[in-house]
Amino acid sequence: MRVLVIGSGAREHALLLALASDPGVTELFCAPGNAGIAAVATVREVDASHGPAVVELAKEVGADLVVVGPEVPLVLGVADALRAAGIACFGPSADAARIEGSKAFAKDVMAAAGVRTAHSEIVDNPAKLDSALDRFGPNWVVKDDGLAAGKGVVVTTDRAAARDHAAELLENGHPVLLESFLDGPEVSLFCLVDGETVVPLLPAQDHKRVGDNDAGPNTGGMGAYTPLPWLPEGSVERIVDEVVAPVAAELVRRGSGFSGLLYAGLAIGKEGPAVVEFNCRFGDPETQAVLALLESPLGELLHATATGTLADQPALRWRDGAAVAVVIAAENYPGTPRTGDVISGSDAEGVLHAGTARRDDGAIVSAGGRVLSVIGTGADLLAARDEAYQRLAAIKLPGSHFRTDIGLAAVLGRITV
Numbered sequence: 255m256r257v258l259v260i261g262s263g264a265r266e267h268a269l270l271l272a273l274a275s276d277p278g279v280t281e282l283f284c285a286p287g288n289a290g291i292a293a294v295a296t297v298r299e300v301d302a303s304h305g306p307a308v309v310e311l312a313k314e315v316g317a318d319l320v321v322v323g324p325e326v327p328l329v330l331g332v333a334d335a336l337r338a339a340g341i342a343c344f345g346p347s348a349d350a351a352r353i354e355g356s357k358a359f360a361k362d363v364m365a366a367a368g369v370r371t372a373h374s375e376i377v378d379n380p381a382k383l384d385s386a387l388d389r390f391g392p393n394w395v396v397k398d399d400g401l402a403a404g405k406g407v408v409v410t411t412d413r414a415a416a417r418d419h420a421a422e423l424l425e426n427g428h429p430v431l432l433e434s435f436l437d438g439p440e441v442s443l444f445c446l447v448d449g450e451t452v453v454p455l456l457p458a459q460d461h462k463r464v465g466d467n468d469a470g471p472n473t474g475g476m477g478a479y480t481p482l483p484w485l486p487e488g489s490v491e492r493i494v495d496e497v498v499a500p501v502a503a504e505l506v507r508r509g510s511g512f513s514g515l516l517y518a519g520l521a522i523g524k525e526g527p528a529v530v531e532f533n534c535r536f537g538d539p540e541t542q543a544v545l546a547l548l549e550s551p552l553g554e555l556l557h558a559t560a561t562g563t564l565a566d567q568p569a570l571r572w573r574d575g576a577a578v579a580v581v582i583a584a585e586n587y588p589g590t591p592r593t594g595d596v597i598s599g600s601d602a603e604g605v606l607h608a609g610t611a612r613r614d615d616g617a618i619v620s621a622g623g624r625v626l627s628v629i630g631t632g633a634d635l636l637a638a639r640d641e642a643y644q645r646l647a648a649i650k651l652p653g654s655h656f657r658t659d660i661g662l663a664a665v666l667g668r669i670t671v
């Protein structure tokens with residue numbers, strides 16, 4: 255099977271490495287890719303958000319399957335264009351991708367499916383902002399109602415900070431979503447979904463704030479680990495039964511059946527799981543940790559999902575132990591990152607590339623905010639952390655920063671439900 259992966263992050267690098275280890279995958283292509291991905295796949299250029307361009311490339315490389323990594327192409331209908339051209343695509347239609355692209359749609363689907371989630375209000379008129387803020391707190395959750403790669407979210411007990419963020423979004427023409435705060439540790443559960451068939455992967459936890467101990471602003475994700483030793487037994491089944499399966503069924507009922515990866519971001523509170531958000535694609539950096547433990551052939555799984563035969567697949571197989579992904583970010587991320595710095599040590603085992611590029615002189619340089627994801631695996635979370643941080647110590651990128659506490663609260667038994 256010839257597979258074309260669309261995207262350029264460490265998530266796509268992880269997908270490509272897992273695909274490369276599937277004996278059924280014969281040839282790998284990636285567009286637009288990055289400097290590290292070029293070592294595992296033939297890298298091509300493409301406007302990833304332009305359906306006809308992706309279709310043309312898929313035909314040119316003879317792809318039997320296209321895997322779309324990021325949400326923007328999916329929301330813009332790239333999967334629809336591929337399917338219309340008769341090419342198998344892992345990724346939902348634009349209609350189904352609204353579960354991520356439109357928070358109002360997601361809330362409506364959840365209400366119809368009886369799924370627990372935060373109470374929310376959309377504010378699109380600055381004159382109504384103060385009265386709306388008064389209906390929330392003492393923890394304010396302020397989100398950009400569109401796609402913002404995680405960075406449009408501010409969670410704060412400071413009303414003035416909540417107001418400033420909301421006002422800035424409104425000034426830039428973005429409607430604001432205010433949400434009640436959901437208590438409890440967060441879980442990312444990725445599920446392969448093919449209509450009403452739901453197959454969960456291992457649960458993971460992201461670290462969204464930029465600094466240790468969850469200090470500083472939200473980012474796209476600074477690290478992740480899997481599995482979750484603190485998650486009560488039966489939780490994954492409960493999340494599938496109470497959250498993902500009802501949402502998948504509701505999407506089918508609306509004629510917007512989901513095909514691809516449905517990512518449920520949840521808070522595990524005293525009353526059980528409640529949805530923080532849905533995403534219509536693999537999460538980053540959780541994918542880097544989760545796929546490090548996957549033993550089943552990924553190409554076969556994604557192809558089965560794309561072609562409506564996921565229900566016929568055998569149960570997933572996982573390696574024992576744990577995996578940790580630590581993100582190395584460029585100076586000033588999550589603000590405007592500094593780019594163009596030379597990176598050394600980035601071709602080592604367990605190092606996945608995101609914002610990297612190869613300069614004309616052959617040097618690998620930073621080219622984005624999140625630059626690398628460093629993976630460690632081990633018999634348990636402690637061992638996986640040790641390996642990840644040992645590998646990370648050998649990498650040099652001037653001005654870069656990373657969190658030192660990925661998975662640490664779980665290792666220390668400090669997460670309780």
Ligand code: GLY
Binds near residue numbers: 538539540
């Ligand atoms: N881990 C956050 C995201 O992928 O959106």
